[in-house]
Amino acid sequence: MTQSHRATIIEVARAASTSKTSVSRYFGEERERLSPPLQARIAEAASHLGYHPNQMARGLKGGSSRLIGMLVADIRNPFSVAVMHGVEQACREQGLSLLVCNTDNDPAQEREHLALLTAYRIEGLVVNVAGSPHRELQNLAAQGVPMVLLDRELVDVDAELVGLDNPLAIDMALDHLQAQGYRELLYVSEPPGQASPRTTRLGCYQRGCEARSLTGKVHYQDLADTAMLHQVIAAFLTGSTRSPKALLCANGNVTLAVTRILHTLGARLGETGLIGIDELDWCALVGPGISTLAQPTDAIGRDAVQCLLAPGNRRVAPRGLHAPTLIARGSTRRPAQAPAQEEEPEQ
Amino acid sequence: MTQSHRATIIEVARAASTSKTSVSRYFGEERERLSPPLQARIAEAASHLGYHPNQMARGLKGGSSRLIGMLVADIRNPFSVAVMHGVEQACREQGLSLLVCNTDNDPAQEREHLALLTAYRIEGLVVNVAGSPHRELQNLAAQGVPMVLLDRELVDVDAELVGLDNPLAIDMALDHLQAQGYRELLYVSEPPGQASPRTTRLGCYQRGCEARSLTGKVHYQDLADTAMLHQVIAAFLTGSTRSPKALLCANGNVTLAVTRILHTLGARLGETGLIGIDELDWCALVGPGISTLAQPTDAIGRDAVQCLLAPGNRRVAPRGLHAPTLIARGSTRRPAQAPAQEEEPEQ
DNA sequence: TTGTATGCGTTATCAT
């Protein structure tokens, strides 16, 4: 408690006039085996010296680090944080610690962080893939480190995927938009990148539109380029047909970008339909409210850990896919007949 | 590369027909000292075996973990995440790794995490205090672990504080509100808790109001109790005086809660003034836009690390306080004369 | 119930 030098097990042992072993047992799982008086002596000595077992040494010996790694593609995305929160809780309940690394969607950082996590001998990895599939990831998987893919799929890495049931989500969105009378849709998404073959999602959207006789357009957009997105949306809204139009946003970031653009375009939410995947704090507050498909972030996070810890790193159920919840708001409620009075004014 | 068993330095040494020492040197700072042919052999062997130095063992021997800990009170607060992002970057540049722990504002979790960080022998700690001041924190500080307090102050812990210049922020807000013609203010904040004596901030607000002849009310509110806040705000708005009223929100969470309530109350932003500390993604999108005082989150994060690494854990400049940036939007622009037409419609 | 001895993978010290 007064030492600047970190107390070691041997010092505690000396102070309690016993052996390293007993002290080790005291701080391990075998406290029971020690006689009450000895326990008391050790407790006294340890607290006096401000002793904490050195996790490094502990991990070195046993080979078990009790560390789970998590790679997050974009820590500033509230969705990622929400999932991470679930992961964290699940880890805590298992007595595991979580080492979170943010990759900022940068493959280079992803590599670095992966090296770090490897160096710390993590016992499991939850990955929200950033860039292309890496040899590093495959190596880790090959070395037998349990691994779970979050949200973003990855070919040629043999790991379970946990996240939203995308086909279902798309279907729910299309059902809702159709029921509300929208007929011409634009699906806006960030570019899938070589990592995640979202052909599934896209295919589902296109088949879904076809089956419902909806016009289903698609636009992939890097959100760094706002101007481009602006153009595309403006073009979509002023398109030739007069049928009711709606936008479907692939995630929270897209929803934000699109909402901003609609705002500057002075579009009326509802008249122009808008629905996004991911529920955000502010969706109820903008104009008449923005409709969303909320992901069960907490469940997804917990599921990821459970899946990680499952024997053989395999869940019992086929896939770790979760259903979203539709939160319908004004942005998908078309004005009665006439184009309504005014709402969502300029500035 | 094909081993399930993690390769060790000794295996690499054998494969490269050399000694542990040389391999250690290769992966350490002394690669230069090795002859090119030997370097090549080691590189070959290591990559073939998929070898990564075990950071545990490394930390055990040298005593240096290259680990920085960060305690975040609420990971779901975008402000915290933004600062964390800055911390992370600064760490990366220093070759340090960041171990982030979320305490969910729970002192118990704070203790646990602190124990963990201690166990991993972190070489520095950035703390966004959750609850009351802990013995653990003091111990850590006493043991000579560099420490920086983020945003929230803490008595009886001798560590530098990095964060917003609160007096300045309050002053800027009051100046702006006064210039815009608001005369009756309500400052809404989360309860300060025993940890952080925000008397400074409060005092500054009250003195500031007095100096400007403004009516300055204050309300501390735990954001879990929305109903209570609702009542208080309703009462404030329907208060007897007819002088223009404005709300000042102490942070992003408060801004969100207050905005929601104003929304349900059908209040017209601008007519009712609103300004918050912390810039949020959506502030420009709600009604006429919500005015904010943006914190330089990135700079704060980086500053925290710099302060941590500074010799003696002390900055040169007196305090690590940063100035905010005023972002004026419609929520602090009063309608010309008549109470204006309509904006921010119900739903 | 308690203690002794050994090894975990690495770096540092001292040789050569």
Next chain:
DNA sequence: ATGATAACGCATACAA
């Protein structure tokens, strides 16, 4: 330029 060997702090098999 390279190598042998002793710590680092702890857990565990084994002995008492």
